[in-house]
Amino acid sequence: MLRLFLRFLIAVLALGPASTMAQPAQPATVRVDYTHSGNALQDQYALERVVIEPLPWPGSTARNLDDTNRGHNRVEVVDAKTGDLLYSRGFSTIFGEWRTTDEANKISRSFQESVRFPKPDRPVRVRILQRDERNQFSVAWSVEVDTDAQEVVKKQPALPVKPIPIHVSGPSPDKVDLLVMGDGYTAAEMNKFEADARRLTQHLFTVSPFRERARDFNVWALAVPTEESGISRPSEGTHRASPLGTRYDIFDSERYVLTLDNRALRDIAQHAPYEFIEILVNNETYGGGGIFGQFSTAAAGNAWANYLFVHEFGHHFAGLADEYYTSPVAYAAASTRMEPWEPNVTALRDPANIKWKRHVKAGTPLPTPWPKAQYEAASRAYQKKRADLRAAKRPESEMNALFHEDLKATNALFAGKPGRPLPHRHDVGAFEGANYEASGYFRPTMQCLMFDRSEAFCPVCQDGIADIIDLYAGPARQ
Structure with missing residues (x-):
């Protein structure tokens, strides 16, 4: 235990005096724990507790506002008197995924959730927003929080291990x-x-x-x-x-x-x-x-x-979406094809203004042709083998070998024939089949780490990742 603590301390001290002494004091970290319950048709929220965490806020207070438009939900912390926005972040929830399953049509369930933010110097209202039928955020629940109130949890047991x-x-x-x-x-x-x-x-x-x-x-x-x-x-x-x-x-x-x-x-x-x-x-x-x-x-x-x-x-x-669509999932198919908020899939309602337009070369057809029928036929055979291996409780090594076989076959299909490469093999376009759906949703490239077990993110996914890095470690946003 002492060894781990000393390593932690050495790592912090190695950052130099500027990191340990000259930096302005960070605010405390506030966590609001609440429950989110309901079913496929309705949901409700209830406050559990407000906690002051043991460590100061890890983020920069100069980057308190989120402009990435990611997530099915958003937390907003506003001044209780003036309504001024002090902090915001997009997020999604397990409840949000569960309510798209068949079970959510039969019973109601309750899930624990939390939001965290830098401790304000005044009472605030914490708002949880959800996307509505237009895919726009609207307030689903709000609660007034005074982080100095006596019921706020300000001391908790130490952990028996150190980071x-x-x-x-x-x-x-x-x-x-x-x-x-x-x-x-x-x-x-x-x-x-x-x-x-x-x-x-x-x-x-x-x-x-x-x-x-x-x-x-x-x-x-x-x-x-x-x-x-x-x-x-x-x-x-x-x-x-x-x-x-x-x-x-x-x-x-x-x-x-x-x-x-x-x-x-x-x-x-x-x-x-x-x-x-x-x-x-x-x-x-x-x-x-x-x-x-x-x-x-x-x-x-x-x-x-x-x-x-x-x-x-x-x-x-x-917040990258899955770009695959032939694997079995628990979620029910959407009845409409609303434009997704995820940066790497689209419903292609307006091809001329596709969300990753800057990556699309002039003349690239949208939708973009690819060997979809051949891929789906091979994938159906692969998924049957996968299901059979699990049902027979075969060793994990056989499943791993099947994954290698599947990736090899996909790479060969996408490579085209000798001397006749597929015309859009490395282009950014709109390839139908994504977001667990064979039709109606499109991914940016033929192949990506979010599509199969390949090794690289496509340019659009890379942009989506870079946006979040910038939110936390880029130039100040206020």
């Missing part, structure tokens, strides 16, 4: 702070957790645009040991008690890994500087998940962990 500095570039207010958390690691596996966190962080910074912007990030690692190795996988009869409550089989999707225990997640995460969280689960079975502005997950022991870490972080960090 590990993985990649420290400078003072937190000037950087994006990423917290890599572990779940399913025993006390004897803490060195393994640190090695996993370092390995996957290193890989993240080989992928553009994270590679070029690595100096804009700080990365910390934090894990509370578990009694047993690994996390729960109910579909296999595996149940593990873990501090974060992370598990497979979310929404009955065997590969979807999330935690529904937001209180546990926030109570542990608050002991490290963070704006974004990626949870590494100590399992070999393929799986992960990502919610914009909440957290992402990845199975650290899987052969595809590098891909999982970066792909799911793309969801969480930048």
